[in-house]
Each structure stands twice: as C-alpha cells, then as structure tokens.
Amino acid sequence: MAVAGKTLLAGFGVALVLALAVLFFAWSGLYNVGASQPHWALTRWFLEFGLRRSVATHSASITPPTLDDKNLVILGAGHFDGGCAPCHGAPGGRSDPIVDRMLPEPPELGRAASNWSTEQLFWIVKHGLKFTGMPAWVAQQRDDEVWSVVAFLRALPQMSASQYRLFAIGNPEPRPNDGAEIARNGMTMEALTRCVRCHRGDGQPRSALVPRLAGQSQAYVERALREFASGSRQSGIMEPIAVALDGAAITALSAYYTGAPNLAPSAPPIASNADQIARGKEIATKGVAESGVPPCLVCHGGNRAPSFPKLDGQYAPYIVGQIEIWKRGLRSKSGYGAIMGTIASRLTDAQALDVAAFFASIETPAERPERPIPPPRRGGRRAR
Ligand code: HEC
Ligand code: HEC
Ligand code: HEC
Known part of the structure; x- marks a missing residue:
C-alpha cells in the first residue's frame, strides 16, 4: 500500500518537473517560430502525427454521398481555381514563391489528396487545419458545397493541365497582351x-x-x-x-x-418523364391544397415582382438543391428567403422533384431580353 503510494507520488513528481521544463523552454523563447527555419524533425513528426490522428478521429462518422457526378466536379473545380489554387497551385500552373515560404507549405493536391480518404478530405475542407493557414469553409452549414470540392479533389490526380482548365474555366478567352x-x-x-x-x-x-x-x-x-x-x-x-x-x-x-441572351436551356440533366412534368405543372399552377402549398406561379410567373426570381429553364438539380437548403433551415435569413422557407418546408421530396422537372422543361425564348446585350468588357477589369 505505502510502496504503491510512494511510486504514485514519484510519478507525479517526474510529470510535474517535465511540465515545468516544457513551460520553461517555451518561456525562454529559445524555440524559433520563424517560418524561415524548418521545424525540428521531432516537432514535425509530433505535429503531423497529431494532425493525422485528429483528422482520422473527427471524420470517422462521416458517410460520403455518391460523388461521381460531373456537375459536382465542374462546380468544385470552379471554386478550387479561385479559392484554393492561389495557395495549393493547380495542374499546369507555377507555384507562388510567397506561398512556398509558408510553413507548413500548402501541398500540391494532385498528389497529396491521395493520402486521405474521402471523408477525411471532406473534414479538412470543411473545418480547415489549425496552426497551418488552411482555412475552414466559409458557410459552415453548406456541406453540399464542400462535397462538390471533394468530388473535384478525388478526380484531380488523374487530370492533365488541359483537362483541369476545361473543368475549372471552360474554354477560356485569350489572355491580355496589351x-x-x-x-x-x-x-x-x-x-x-x-x-x-x-x-x-x-x-x-x-x-x-x-x-x-x-x-x-x-x-x-x-x-x-x-x-x-x-x-x-x-x-x-x-x-x-x-x-x-x-x-x-x-x-x-x-x-x-x-441583358445576356436568354437561350433555351440544354437538356435537363436529371431524367424526368412526361408524368413527372405534368404533376409538377399541377403544383406550379394550382399548388397543393391539403398541405397549404400555394401555386408557385403566383410569385414565379410572368407577372412576378421584379425582385422575385424566374424559375423557367432553371436546371432541376439547382431547384431541388435550393429547396433542400430551405428545408434544412438555411437561406431564410433575409425577408425574401423567409417567404420560401415556409413553402419549401411543406413540399415533400417527390413534389420538389416533380416541380423542378416542370420548371426545367420550360423553354423561354419568347421572354425577350429586357435591354440590348451590352458588349462584354475586354480585359474584365478586376473589381476591388
Ligand atoms: C465557383 C463557381 C462560381 C463562380 C466563380 C461564381 N458563381 Fe455565382 N453562383 C454559384 C453557385 C453554386 C450559386 C448558387 C449558390 C447557392 O447555393 O446559394 C451561385 C449563385 C449566384 C447568384 C444567385 C442566382 C440565383 O438564381 O439565386 C448570382 C446573382 C450569382 N451567382 C452571380 C455571380 C457573379 C456576378 C459572379 C462573378 C462575379 C459569380 N456569380 C461567380 C457559383 C459561382
Ligand atoms: C491560405 C492558403 C490556403 C488556402 C486558400 C487553402 N489551403 Fe488547403 N492547406 C493550406 C495549408 C498551409 C495546409 C497544411 C499543409 C500541411 O499541414 O502539411 C493545407 C492543407 C490542405 C489539405 C490537406 C493536405 C495535406 O496532405 O496536408 C487539403 C486536402 C486542402 N488543404 C484542401 C484545400 C482546399 C480544397 C482549399 C479550397 C477550398 C484549400 N485547401 C484552401 C493552405 C491553404
Ligand atoms: C409567395 C410568393 C412565393 C411562392 C408562392 C413561391 N415562391 Fe419561390 N421564391 C419566392 C421568393 C421571394 C424567392 C426569393 C428568395 C430569396 O431571394 O432568397 C423565391 C425563390 C425560389 C427559388 C430559388 C430560385 C433561385 O434562383 O435561387 C426556388 C427554387 C423556388 N422559389 C421554388 C418555388 C416553388 C417550387 C414554389 C411552388 C411550390 C414556389 N417557389 C412558390 C417567393 C415565392
């Protein structure tokens, strides 16, 4: 009994001395926090080990949705090019020497993304990484947006520079030479x-x-x-x-x-059939009396208020996605958004798909542009 007590006491003593030594070392300022010096091998090992374990533990309960959808990859690529490539670089781009002097240096993700599982990538992009400069996602509740970036990161290792440009920018205009x-x-x-x-x-x-x-x-x-x-x-x-x-x-x-040309939409990318479109038209024109859904066209038809959006020809996945977002309690912070929040909460998932298929099927070349098309500004001055 007494021996066990003594050992315990000695253990505490050693731990206390160690803790004081670490505290003293920090207080002394001898560790160089300058990013011009790499970490000691031991510190680097410790930080990387801690980071990997933390990401693994925190991402353990995440279940990824299906990500093999080109729409997700294109959206993710578009965001990556503006929001991530300035730090991480992109296929065919040159790295920024200032970013190269960050510690840790943001890795080239065509290579580094393969070191992480899909759910780990999601967790990193959503939450960022403390003490590294890797930022968290701006709109924390928009998991749907984070998944589009993850879908892109999964496709990135196989992308050539020209495929990357096609995904991220489409067919770019020539660069300025003046x-x-x-x-x-x-x-x-x-x-x-x-x-x-x-x-x-x-x-x-x-x-x-x-x-x-x-x-x-x-x-x-x-x-x-x-x-x-x-x-x-x-x-x-x-x-x-x-x-x-x-x-x-x-x-x-x-x-x-x-003023942009009001072209007819290309084929709706979710499979919809005539029955679905007919059911959607019923909801859009008559509403759903039993659940208190008003006819959509009261507010989204030709006589809508100028600050209300038009839905005709909008892609079905976008419409369904926004209804989903309202159901999750988002996009209701503004007065206009709050109007739709109530309506969306009354739509079943099947009704949302039907009504989206209906609006996506409408071609609107008859609705003329409100003004002549202004010529696109050459050079696109960067707005600041
Ligand atoms: C990386 C892709 C991306 C870029 C670049 C981008 N957008 Fe968007 N934009 C989106 C997405 C995705 C949405 C839908 C956002 C949501 O879910 O609320 C959106 C929504 C919008 C909306 C709201 C439309 C509606 O029907 O509610 C407007 C307006 C808009 N963008 C204008 C612009 C303008 C102007 C620029 C350039 C200055 C721009 N966007 C650049 C992807 C982008
Ligand atoms: C301000 C610069 C910066 C921006 C912007 C940035 N990152 Fe990072 N990112 C970093 C740094 C620094 C690290 C940490 C590297 C380390 O710990 O080795 C990192 C780490 C990562 C990692 C883990 C890779 C690894 O193996 O360490 C992923 C994945 C990642 N970033 C994805 C993204 C995505 C996607 C975006 C855009 C939505 C983004 N980052 C925006 C700086 C940035
Ligand atoms: C009482 C008027 C009203 C009715 C009825 C209405 N909406 Fe809306 N809807 C709005 C307003 C206002 C907005 C703009 C919200 C905002 O700006 O955030 C909107 C926005 C939307 C958007 C987003 C469009 C975009 O470009 O981002 C969708 C999708 C939508 N409504 C679907 C529907 C559907 C489907 C119905 C019928 C079931 C419907 N709405 C009925 C007022 C209405």
Missing part, C-alpha cells in the same frame, strides 16, 4: 471574381448545380449579390466572390447578366 492593360489589371484573368468559371458569359451555367442568370431581372441579381456579400444568404462559394465586388461592379454585373 501592355497598358497588363500594367493596370495584371496578367491573370482568373481572379477570384471571374464569374465565367461557373456562370458562362452568356448567363448559362456550366454545372447543373449553378443557377442560370440569363433572363433574371436586374433587381433580383443585384439583391442576390448584396445578400451574399453581407452573409445573409449563405454560400461558401458565392460569399467570398460577392465580398470582393464593390457597389458599382455589382450594378454593372447585374445589368450585364440581365
């Missing part, structure tokens, strides 16, 4: 704010998870951008982009997209 233009605006046309990574110049989306902007009223586009900028509409993809736009840029972009 000295005065480059002196003012720089070489890169792939700044964070470059909309055509996701919404093409003609207002059509590059992924079925991105909304069509062509044919939307200027008032709606402008309000949406201001809500993203203020954070009252949550999106880890659109918030950082909108924050970087000033008032004049928001007005100019809204006018530009409002």
Whole structure:
C-alpha cells in the first residue's frame, strides 16, 4: 500500500518537473517560430502525427454521398481555381514563391489528396487545419458545397493541365497582351471574381448545380449579390466572390447578366418523364391544397415582382438543391428567403422533384431580353 503510494507520488513528481521544463523552454523563447527555419524533425513528426490522428478521429462518422457526378466536379473545380489554387497551385500552373515560404507549405493536391480518404478530405475542407493557414469553409452549414470540392479533389490526380482548365474555366478567352492593360489589371484573368468559371458569359451555367442568370431581372441579381456579400444568404462559394465586388461592379454585373441572351436551356440533366412534368405543372399552377402549398406561379410567373426570381429553364438539380437548403433551415435569413422557407418546408421530396422537372422543361425564348446585350468588357477589369 505505502510502496504503491510512494511510486504514485514519484510519478507525479517526474510529470510535474517535465511540465515545468516544457513551460520553461517555451518561456525562454529559445524555440524559433520563424517560418524561415524548418521545424525540428521531432516537432514535425509530433505535429503531423497529431494532425493525422485528429483528422482520422473527427471524420470517422462521416458517410460520403455518391460523388461521381460531373456537375459536382465542374462546380468544385470552379471554386478550387479561385479559392484554393492561389495557395495549393493547380495542374499546369507555377507555384507562388510567397506561398512556398509558408510553413507548413500548402501541398500540391494532385498528389497529396491521395493520402486521405474521402471523408477525411471532406473534414479538412470543411473545418480547415489549425496552426497551418488552411482555412475552414466559409458557410459552415453548406456541406453540399464542400462535397462538390471533394468530388473535384478525388478526380484531380488523374487530370492533365488541359483537362483541369476545361473543368475549372471552360474554354477560356485569350489572355491580355496589351501592355497598358497588363500594367493596370495584371496578367491573370482568373481572379477570384471571374464569374465565367461557373456562370458562362452568356448567363448559362456550366454545372447543373449553378443557377442560370440569363433572363433574371436586374433587381433580383443585384439583391442576390448584396445578400451574399453581407452573409445573409449563405454560400461558401458565392460569399467570398460577392465580398470582393464593390457597389458599382455589382450594378454593372447585374445589368450585364440581365441583358445576356436568354437561350433555351440544354437538356435537363436529371431524367424526368412526361408524368413527372405534368404533376409538377399541377403544383406550379394550382399548388397543393391539403398541405397549404400555394401555386408557385403566383410569385414565379410572368407577372412576378421584379425582385422575385424566374424559375423557367432553371436546371432541376439547382431547384431541388435550393429547396433542400430551405428545408434544412438555411437561406431564410433575409425577408425574401423567409417567404420560401415556409413553402419549401411543406413540399415533400417527390413534389420538389416533380416541380423542378416542370420548371426545367420550360423553354423561354419568347421572354425577350429586357435591354440590348451590352458588349462584354475586354480585359474584365478586376473589381476591388
Ligand atoms: C491560405 C492558403 C490556403 C488556402 C486558400 C487553402 N489551403 Fe488547403 N492547406 C493550406 C495549408 C498551409 C495546409 C497544411 C499543409 C500541411 O499541414 O502539411 C493545407 C492543407 C490542405 C489539405 C490537406 C493536405 C495535406 O496532405 O496536408 C487539403 C486536402 C486542402 N488543404 C484542401 C484545400 C482546399 C480544397 C482549399 C479550397 C477550398 C484549400 N485547401 C484552401 C493552405 C491553404
Ligand atoms: C465557383 C463557381 C462560381 C463562380 C466563380 C461564381 N458563381 Fe455565382 N453562383 C454559384 C453557385 C453554386 C450559386 C448558387 C449558390 C447557392 O447555393 O446559394 C451561385 C449563385 C449566384 C447568384 C444567385 C442566382 C440565383 O438564381 O439565386 C448570382 C446573382 C450569382 N451567382 C452571380 C455571380 C457573379 C456576378 C459572379 C462573378 C462575379 C459569380 N456569380 C461567380 C457559383 C459561382
Ligand atoms: C409567395 C410568393 C412565393 C411562392 C408562392 C413561391 N415562391 Fe419561390 N421564391 C419566392 C421568393 C421571394 C424567392 C426569393 C428568395 C430569396 O431571394 O432568397 C423565391 C425563390 C425560389 C427559388 C430559388 C430560385 C433561385 O434562383 O435561387 C426556388 C427554387 C423556388 N422559389 C421554388 C418555388 C416553388 C417550387 C414554389 C411552388 C411550390 C414556389 N417557389 C412558390 C417567393 C415565392
């Protein structure tokens, strides 16, 4: 008994001396925290070990959804190019010497992503990594957006530089070659704010998870951008982009997209049949009396208020995705959003699919653009 007590006491003593020694070492300031010096091998091992264990433990209960959808990969690639590539680099790009001096250095993800499981990648992109400079996702509740980036990261190791550019930007315009233009605006046309990574110049989306902007009223586009900028509409993809736009840029972009040619949508990418579209039309025109769903067209039809969005020709996955988001209690922070929150909560999943199939099936070339199409500005001055 007494012996066991003594051993315990001695153990405590040793632990206390060790703790004091570590504290003294920190207090002495002898450890060099400068990023110009690499960590000691022991510190590096300890930090990496702790980081791997933490990610493994915290991601253990995550179940990934199916990710083999090109729409997810295109959206993820568009975000990666503006939001991640400045630190991690991208296929075919050169690394930034300033970023190379970060410690730890952001790894090239074509290689590093293979070291992590799908759920671990999700956890890292959503939560970021403390003490490394790796940021957390802006809109913490938007797991759907984080998964699009993970879908892209899973596809990245097999991507050549030209495939990457096709996914991330589509068919890019030629780079500026006018000295005065480059002196003012720089070489890169792939700044964070470059909309055509996701919404093409003609207002059509590059992924079925991105909304069509062509044919939307200027008032709606402008309000949406201001809500993203203020954070009252949550999106880890659109918030950082909108924050970087000033008032004049928001007005100019809204006018530009409002005047974009209102092309008929390409084939709806989810399989829908005539029955489904007919059921959706019933909901859109008559509502669902028993659950208190009003007819969608009261607010989304031809006589809608200018600041209400048009749904005609919007891709079904985008419509279903937004209804989903409202059901999860998001996008209800603004007064306009709150109106839809109530309506969405009354729709069943099947009804949401039906009504989305109906709106996606409408071609709207008859609704003329509200103004002549302004010519796209050459060089796309970077808005700051
Ligand atoms: C400000 C720079 C910065 C930005 C922006 C950034 N990261 Fe990171 N990222 C880092 C740093 C630094 C690390 C840590 C590297 C380490 O611990 O070895 C990291 C680590 C990671 C890792 C773990 C890789 C590994 O093996 O360590 C993944 C995955 C990752 N980032 C993905 C992303 C994605 C996706 C985005 C965009 C949504 C992004 N990062 C944006 C700096 C950045
Ligand atoms: C990385 C892809 C990406 C880029 C780049 C991008 N967007 Fe978006 N945009 C999206 C996605 C995804 C949404 C839907 C967000 C949500 O779920 O709320 C969206 C939504 C919007 C909306 C709301 C439309 C609606 O029907 O509610 C507007 C307006 C918009 N973007 C304008 C722009 C403008 C202007 C730019 C350039 C300054 C831009 N976007 C750049 C992906 C992008
Ligand atoms: C009482 C008016 C009203 C009715 C009825 C209504 N909505 Fe809405 N809806 C709105 C408003 C307002 C917004 C804009 C919300 C915002 O800006 O966040 C909106 C936005 C939407 C959006 C997002 C569009 C985009 O581009 O992001 C979808 C999808 C939508 N509604 C679907 C429906 C469906 C489906 C119905 C019928 C079941 C319906 N709405 C009925 C008022 C209404």
